[in-house]
Amino acid sequence: MTTKSQDGYRALLGLKQPRRLALACIPADFSDWLDYAAVVALLVYTWGQGPVVLAIFALALTLPYVLVGPILAVFVDRAPLVRVLFITNLGRALATLAFAFTGSPFVLLALVFARGCIDSAFTPARQGALQATTPDHLVGAAQGMHQAINQTSKIAGPAIGGLLLAFWPAQGVFLFNAALSFVAVAIILTLKVPERPEPATPPGTFLKEAMAGLSEFKRSRRLLIALIFSACAYFAFFLYDALIALLAAGFGFNETAYGFSISASGLGGLLGALIAGRLAQSRPMLSMSLAAVIAGSITIAIALAALFGANIPLILFLVVLGFMGGATAFMLVPYRTIVQTETPPDRIARVFASGEAVITCAMLSAPLIGSAIATRFGTGAAFLVGGALVVLLGLVTLASTRRP
Structure with a gap:
């Protein structure tokens, strides 16, 4: 039976790979929300768009997890998890970098959707890496810590992005946010995730x-x-x-x-x-x-x-x-x-x-x-x-x- 001290966040952070995974997810999660205010400011104040475009923006943020995530998850389950985490964070960095060079609201919305599609593969890969690197008795603590990181990014990310808009144009915020994803890429390169066991049943059709x-x-x-x-x-x-x-x-x-x-x-x-x-x-x-x-x-x-x-x-x-x-x-x-x-x-x-x-x-x-x-x-x-x-x-x- 484990003691209370063994079941806490201190024990989890004492393990090298779970600690590195959490450290990589800090810039990764913040990159999801840091440029939220900048995108809205660009759409509304620079390009004069109204509620219809803002509604499309909301759909571009959420629909990838419904339409694309379950499909990409098939590949996530078959590929090495560190490779998926690396590719998805690199893809998010490049998509965010492209935000800074677009002059059309609909191109920007398409890029937001594309970044969401990439993120819909990153999130399941993070869960796979968390499962593979975390002892069973610390899974609850790991989920609590990662949810806390995500919640903090939702609170602080848009606020920091709005503050940066007081000093930089929206394009500057996009460049800064892309750099955050590159930081996540660098940390992921140090991560080691155990190989997953071979599936008990042979792969079927893609739909199956x-x-x-x-x-x-x-x-x-x-x-x-x-x-x-x-x-x-x-x-x-x-x-x-x-x-x-x-x-x-x-x-x-x-x-x-x-x-x-x-x-x-x-x-x-x-x-x-x-x-x-x-x-x-x-x-x-x-x-x-x-x-x-x-x-x-x-x-x-x-x-x-x-x-x-x-x-x-x-x-x-x-x-x-x-x-x-x-x-x-x-x-x-x-x-x-x-x-x-x-x-x-x-x-x-x-x-x-x-x-x-x-x-x-x-x-x-x-x-x-x-x-x-x-x-x-x-x-x-x-x-x-x-x-x-x-x-x-x-x-x-x-x-x-x-x-x-």
Whole structure:
């Protein structure tokens, strides 16, 4: 039996290859978000584009994980992981470098989509490398640490990019971001990942190989429950995620307070990832279920306050947003831990990519539904429906995992 000190982040960082993988993922993850503000500034302020182009930009960021990721994962599962990590980061660096030399919004959007396609192969390869280099008892800590790195990049990346725009043109931010990907490439060259065992079954047709990721969810009941839980949870979250500004305005908070609320949500996500990495290793489904019940109940409470016109202090609003952000990470880390422990090494990339595609599809369908609910019944109603769904999801999952 391992001691608490052996199960923590200190033990994980004491291992050379997991430490190098995490170090490489810092610039890699930041490169995903650093130029977000620069792309938006270029589209809106320089080229005068409107909401249609911004909607296409949002699709260019997300659709690669649905359309391309599961296909590229077939090659990721067959190729040496270090080679895939090297090629994908080099490809992202070159795509970002090309951002600086385009003069057309639609060429820029095509490059954003292309970089997303490359990233859709990098992310499953990272999961494969994490599985191959991390001892079983530290998988939860590894998932928590990598989610914390990713969450930090989402918080700080656009903020740093916006700050750089005060001194540099957008093209300068793109060049700086490309350099970050080259840093990740340099670190990956020092990484050593053990060879994966040969697959137990011979390769079939390409379509059969691509579908093997989804087939794995049918093989494992635990894996299937975790995927259904995550997809439903993210659907519920995104019913109201885009409406936080309207909720803040409804309570009488100004733009500055809204900015603080986004920071509180991001900080909650960071802390939730780190805590989940320590707690979710032994009973991940229980962690997910309890987090859903608690977070959903808090969301219902803030929704009822909005619907009945109650006045709440700003500090309480920020705490609630922090809990909501933390709940998201607290459900994602156990899900990825289950994927790691339930999936054979020869198909980890396909299982991970297929799961991400399902979750992303659920996310993409939610904002329009949430907007319709808010338009018809008020902003608080969207939060109420989302919170109720999360509580119900937690209770149903808790009951299903107790069945033999």
